[in-house]
Amino acid sequence: MSFGGKIAVVTGASRGIGRSIAIELAKEGANVIINYSKDQKGAEETVKLIKDFGGRAFLYKGDISEYSFCNFMIKDVIEKFSKIDILINNAGISKVGLFMDLTEEDFDNIMNVNFKGAFNCCHNVVRHMIERKQGVIVNISSIWGNVGASCEVLYSASKGAINGFTRALAKELAPSNIRVNAIAPGVIDTDMNKCFSEEEIKNLEEEIPMMRMGKGEEVADLVSYLCSEKSKYITGQVITVDGGFL
Template identity: 50%
Template sequence: MYKYPENIIVTGASRGIGRAIAEAFARRGCSVLINYNQSVESAITLYEKLSSENLSVRLFRADVSRRDEVKSMVDYCIREFGGVDVLVNNAGIAESKLFIDITEEEWDDMMDVNLKGIFNCTQEVLKHMISEKRGKIINISSIWGIVGASCEVHYSAAKAGVIGLTKALAKELGPSNIQVNCIAPGIIKTDMLSPYSEEELEELRQETPLMRLGTAEDIAACALFLASREADFITGQVISPNGGYVI
């Protein structure tokens, strides 16, 4: 049976993959800090649901692209739970647009949330983890960070950056007994698929060897494993739960 660390921060945890990850850790007895930014109602609903089941959860609003807000979040987690054992860098935004139409502001926003957000959160938790000589960082990338997606160049570039950051940081933090890994989900049934028509979703299903789209719970299961003690010898890796869509 997997043994899980005690204190977890999940960024972007109000909806979709982040919500499933936060819920999965809380139900396994972990203390979970639910980070959110814009999705206030969804975050409160999740917090109230888990709290009503007497699970150990806290709620904190922070824009991961803002360093001062991230620092306040990490400090709060340490005060409430006594430390940070696992950071799941899940917060992200997506957009489908022709490359030539991407504005400088849209490019910067994509990098600020999807890549700089990981930089901010990871640096802040490492101030605690390095002194403790233990910790796990799990970064959420995408299959498009591996193979690229037409009309999503800024998203693909940011998610590819997450993969590069993961591999480099794993080498740097190995001597401190901190594991850094990356999950690169495939086509997952979340709000990010809302722009797709049912016909387009069916095409994606047909192109997936397992003949189904992924669920947020599929990704949460992967995060649970990487956070467990059974994954202590795994670092710098990119695991892609994608049903065979990208092999």
């Protein structure tokens, strides 16, 4: 699944699943654009990990919930590298709590990053991909976008929006040879789950048939496959990676 010469943009790649995806694509030969918003140290660590094995990575700091930044980033990458072959919309935030305690600000923050951010990036890259009659977009969703999660109502809603967005956009772009898919991870061992205690994590693992949390690398492997020619007839899918949890 060599991506030699390919240009891949990965949002939210300073840690967690995004970092794993960036590393995997770089291992396969892609030049990876590492987007991040605040975690400069984490983003630089991602770049270091990639360069340590001879890969190529480039930092773009900015908030993907801002349309103007996405417009700048996509245009600048195309200007510098002549193209964008792969877009991975991974950046996301969550907030655990009762629905009645949520605020309008919580709604704006979660929907703007998780859903509007994907819209912003896609809207700015699609014209370029249509002109080239090629491209791959992978959106990182969640199992909670499929079934909903108590105390994560806004996060679930934002990921449900990503699922519908993925399926609809895939149908629209398929005639232009552009594939759009989503991955719905289950409980993955990332910083996002550090809000849970050891006991809560243990209880979660006991509910998962494979008896463990997933790894970022296991999501990244599927991303790599979906970006490759091996999946050239797969589009409009939301694929679950959850160890049999749901």
